[in-house]
Amino acid sequence: MTELTWDRVRSWRMRRQFLDRPAGIGTEQIVERLCGIQAQVASAADHAIAVRRPEHVRGAGAAALESRRLIKVWAMRGTLHLLTVGQAADFLSLLGAARTWEKGSWQRTYATAGQVEEIAGAAREALDGTVLTREQLAAEIVRRTGDASLAELLGSGWGAILKPLAWQGLLCNGPGEGNRVTFTSPRTWVDGWTGLPEPDEAALRAVPAYLGAYGPATMDAFDQWLLRGATRRATLRGWFTSLVASGEITAVTVEGVPAYARSADVDDIGTAEPMPDVRLLPAFDQFVLGPGTKDEQIIAPHRRAEISRAAGWISPVVVAGGRVAGVWERGGTGVTVTLFPEAGEVPATELAAEVARIEKE
Secondary structure (H helix, E strand, C coil), X not given: CEXXXXXXXXXXXXXXXXXXXXXXXXXXXXXXXXXXXECCCHHHHHHHHHCCCCCCCCXXXXXXXXXXXXXEEECHHHCEEEECHHHHHHHHHHHHHCCHHHCHHHHHHCCCHHHHHHHHHHXXXXXXXXXXXXXXHHHHHHHHHCCCCHHHHHHCCHHHHHXXXXXXXXXXXXXXXXXECEEXXXXXXXXXXXXXXXXXXXXXXXXXXXXXXXXXXXXHHHHHHHXXXXXXXXXXXHHHHHHHHHCCEEEEEXXXXXXXXXXXXXXXXXXXXXXXXXXXXXXXXHHHHCCCCCCCCCCCHHHHHHHECHHHCEXXXXXXXXXXXXXXXXXXXXXXXXXXXXXXXXXXXXXXXXXXXXXXX
């Protein structure tokens, strides 16, 4: 079994995530390589794309959404993501396979599985070929089902109730109308939508895609990224076993820790040259979310609370040498950086250049 080092893994990940800012990469290429970009905060998603390009140009994500080259949908961990059309279908298939809305705790909190099925059937018809606001969609669901009791469900915490529809490929975000969110059907909204593949088929693409940006990683790390550990254990093990058997992925160890990597990447990881570059990454960046904030190889355990904050907020971070070396924020007086002393020396010239890059916006 191949033995790797964390220093080389971190350097390889930085380059795989386009943090070396290679020339000529496009928006869709960045989004696909990162397996989506979290888009709860639109400005942070836009920054996540811009920070990976040589020139700090904003607005690329919004432009790709407007031209329907990307799709915006509730995906990993129940959060909004920008995704390419093909990856959206694969990841949604895996999310739907967990059937989280059929679990007793979910049904007691939100709605019964029968009510979700009823809502899904009505939404499938209501959104076909059209765009509706939240209020319009709720009204259409009630009208089509003839079930007035659904009005209260859809008006209270109904984002959670609509997520199972997204995970069944029935719903995605439409264009914004000011501050109002709209929904539509991916089937009629984006070109190339062929529905959701079977989960076992989708996993053959989704797992290697994840490992191609955040590997080597464990099955648990993948599942925490996907759905906070909600995938059935036997199902998860089956996906990885099939991929190992086919030769697509292979078992490795990283300084004694068992993990998986794409077979095609193992030699590159083992010979990865150091990448000492400094980067200022936005809130909710995939560099942090991909491996997760519990990954001690990128975030020191005693700093986790400064990164993963209240209400699910993920702080903007300073990255140096492939690890989180501090946090930053932008205020009325500019960018304020707080470095972690234990992270070691962060080159002042590179840090100043990153700050200036952001302040030019």
